[in-house]
Amino acid sequence: MPKKRSYNFKALQGASASPPHNSHKDVGASSVNARLQELRRLESREAAARKREIAELVNQKSVPPHLRGILGVPESAPPKPKAGARARGGVRHRLAGSTRQPPGPAPPKSWLRRSNFVWAPSLTLPSGRSLTRRFKYGQADHERPATLLRFARLTGRESGNPEERRPPSLLHLALRTAAQCWELFDDDDLSALSELPIQLRVRLLSYLGYYGPPVGGVTLDALTCGADGVTLLDLGGLVGHNTLSLPRVAKSIKADTSSRTLAIDHIADSVSDSWEHADELMTHVASRIVKPQFNMLTHLCLSDPPQNILWRDLLSFSKLLPGVTHLSLARWPRPTLTPNLTTATVVGLQGPEVAAGGSHYYSELDDDMYEPFCVLRRLSANLLCLQWLDLEGCASWAPALAVQAVPPVVGHVETNADVPPTVDPWRQSGAASLIFLETWENVSYLNVSQGWVPSLTSLSGFSEKDLVEGQRSIYKDLLKTQTDPGIAMGYSGDTDPFEIEKKRAKIWLQCESKTRAACSLINWGRRERNVRPLTVDFGWMQKPA
Numbered sequence: 406m407p408k409k410r411s412y413n414f415k416a417l418q419g420a421s422a423s424p425p426h427n428s429h430k431d432v433g434a435s436s437v438n439a440r441l442q443e444l445r446r447l448e449s450r451e452a453a454a455r456k457r458e459i460a461e462l463v464n465q466k467s468v469p470p471h472l473r474g475i476l477g478v479p480e481s482a483p484p485k486p487k488a489g490a491r492a493r494g495g496v497r498h499r500l501a502g503s504t505r506q507p508p509g510p511a512p513p514k515s516w517l518r519r520s521n522f523v524w525a526p527s528l529t530l531p532s533g534r535s536l537t538r539r540f541k542y543g544q545a546d547h548e549r550p551a552t553l554l555r556f557a558r559l560t561g562r563e564s565g566n567p568e569e570r571r572p573p574s575l576l577h578l579a580l581r582t583a584a585q586c587w588e589l590f591d592d593d594d595l596s597a598l599s600e601l602p603i604q605l606r607v608r609l610l611s612y613l614g615y616y617g618p619p620v621g622g623v624t625l626d627a628l629t630c631g632a633d634g635v636t637l638l639d640l641g642g643l644v645g646h647n648t649l650s651l652p653r654v655a656k657s658i659k660a661d662t663s664s665r666t667l668a669i670d671h672i673a674d675s676v677s678d679s680w681e682h683a684d685e686l687m688t689h690v691a692s693r694i695v696k697p698q699f700n701m702l703t704h705l706c707l708s709d710p711p712q713n714i715l716w717r718d719l720l721s722f723s724k725l726l727p728g729v730t731h732l733s734l735a736r737w738p739r740p741t742l743t744p745n746l747t748t749a750t751v752v753g754l755q756g757p758e759v760a761a762g763g764s765h766y767y768s769e770l771d772d773d774m775y776e777p778f779c780v781l782r783r784l785s786a787n788l789l790c791l792q793w794l795d796l797e798g799c800a801s802w803a804p805a806l807a808v809q810a811v812p813p814v815v816g817h818v819e820t821n822a823d824v825p826p827t828v829d830p831w832r833q834s835g836a837a838s839l840i841f842l843e844t845w846e847n848v849s850y851l852n853v854s855q856g857w858v859p860s861l862t863s864l865s866g867f868s869e870k871d872l873v874e875g876q877r878s879i880y881k882d883l884l885k886t887q888t889d890p891g892i893a894m895g896y897s898g899d900t901d902p903f904e905i906e907k908k909r910a911k912i913w914l915q916c917e918s919k920t921r922a923a924c925s926l927i928n929w930g931r932r933e934r935n936v937r938p939l940t941v942d943f944g945w946m947q948k949p950a
Contacts, residue, residue: 410668415457419758435610438500453699456891459775470516472840486649491767499555502927523773525768535789539666542591543662545858546872548646548710548736549598550708550709553566553568553611553612554566554611555641555708556704556708556795557611557637557639558949559733560704560731580608581610581612582704583609584612584613585617587613587617587618587620588668592623595623595624599631602633606629607619607629607635607639610625610628610640611641611732613643614640614641614643615708619643619645620649620655621649622654622656624649624652626657630698633700634698634702635699635701636701636702638704639702639706639900640705640706641707641708641709644714646711651707651714651715653719654722655722682731698727699725700730701729702726702729703728704729704731705726705729705733706732706795707719707737708734708736708737708797712738714737715740715744716741716780723787723788724787727790728786728790729790730793731793732791732793732795733795735795735796735799736798737796737799739764739777739802740780740802740803741777742776742780743762743764745762746760747762747765748766757902763775767884772804774804774805777802777805778806785859786844787842788845789844791845791846791847791848792848792850794850794851795852796854796857797851797852797854798820798854798856799853800855800917800920803920803923804919804920804922804923805918806851806923806924806927807922807923807924807926815941840931841923841927842931842934848939849937850939851924851940851941852941852944853941854942855913855944856944856947857911857944859906859909859910859913864884864912865911872914876914876915879921880914883945887947921941921943924939925939927939928941
């Protein structure tokens with residue numbers, strides 16, 4: 406029977422396999438796990454701090470480069486390039502002078518297209534005049550007054566043009582800069598503008614109409630709010646554009662009137678009704694009540710609206726301001742209550758086609774002024790206190806002011822004629838409502854300028870034989886007042902520029918003769934009624950027609 410053998414394997418083990426004889430026998434295994442957890446915690450803290458730093462940089466509002474130096478905002482460092490990224494083009498391409506595109510996203514388009522939102526610098530001419538580039542809001546420009554503060558200077562409230570003053574005043578520079586940079590104002594800035602005097606805020610509206618972008622009703626409320634009354638409101642180039650429509654302006658006026666009425670009722674209810682305190686009641690109410698803000702408005706400018714503005718809105722708006730004495734409707738479209746039915750017709754079973762609107766498509770060519778006359782008659786019934794009327798650029802429908810004012814005449818009516826014009830016996834019963842003899846009897850000034858005057862270069866091709874009787878007197882008066890010899894523009898092509906200017910001058914003479922005959926009719930009727938004649942301003946001549 407073989408003998409059993411037992412082997413001692415512990416003796417064969419090396420020194421590394423034997424357990425260490427130290428006091429940290431059980432601590433070693435646990436210290437590795439604790440160390441790993443501690444490293445994980447440290448890494449998470451650094452990652453969280455890095456995430457917070459990136460979030461702060463992302464949430465920080467970007468500032469355009471041309472404003473960063475003014476506001477003192479430090480320039481943000483560009484992101485570091487990725488590791489291992491190679492430059493394009495190689496060494497030879499870099500040595501050739503090409504520049505590498507900077508890392509990071511592309512700048513916003515508003516930073517690159519500054520000319521679409523701000524004004525370009527003014528160009529000073531050798532004569533001392535400065536030509537300023539017109540404001541471009543988006544892609545298209547809107548209608549604007551011909552000159553700065555045009556309405557205030559026509560009414561006599563302003564003397565001289567602030568742009569022509571050398572050196573310019575500090576007030577003019579401040580208002581012009583504010584209007585040019587109006588897109589930088591937000592709602593918080595508009596509320597802060599109420600601290601300015603009301604005269605300064607109303608003047609800023611005129612600068613916005615000439616320099617700034619179209620504004621809305623919020624801007625109008627911010628620039629006209631307060632306890633002080635507004636006597637002049639210049640909305641030339643603003644009304645009808647953006648959201649500042651005539652109903653929106655009427656809403657501001659109604660809100661101002663209703664808020665003042667509620668304040669008066671609250672004051673009256675807060676005081677005792679006893680007879681003994683009647684004097685205290687009147688004193689208290691007189692010291693607290695303020696007239697509505699637009700109740701003192703006498704000068705109103707609504708010039709240069711868009712061509713889609715509605716006369717129906719103007720008729721409703723004029724009922725809110727019966728105390729207006731000076732009104733500007735320069736470059737308004739033809740008066741009509743149905744602008745969308747100009748080309749529409751109604752066809753009956755038995756009969757010809759009839760125009761669906763108040764005026765047909767060829768009403769201007771046929772000199773059909775009946776609908777414009779009816780609209781103006783309704784407007785005159787709402788503005789009984791009117792004394793000054795501006796209709797510049799409205800020569801196409803200005804003769805509607807004399808429709809049915811007196812019996813129609815045959816031939817030309819001379820200026821300052823003391824004898825009645827020749828009456829057509831077939832239309833002798835056509836006299837009806839008299840605008841300038843009843844509702845607008847107090848009107849003393851009428852501006853019917855066409856907005857431009859032909860030069861002597863274009864008038865030199867005419868002779869008195871080529872003109873009708875009504876145009877000859879205008880031609881003679883224009884030659885006496887016209888001192889500019891005109892500039893013959895050189896065009897390359899088959900079209901003769903002289904013939905184009907000659908045709909334009911002929912159209913100008915036709916419109917001027919119609920307007921002058923209409924004003925002569927009005928003044929003849931006023932003389933017959935012992936009413937002071939109108940002072941008619943034709944732009945190049947101003948005298949009683």
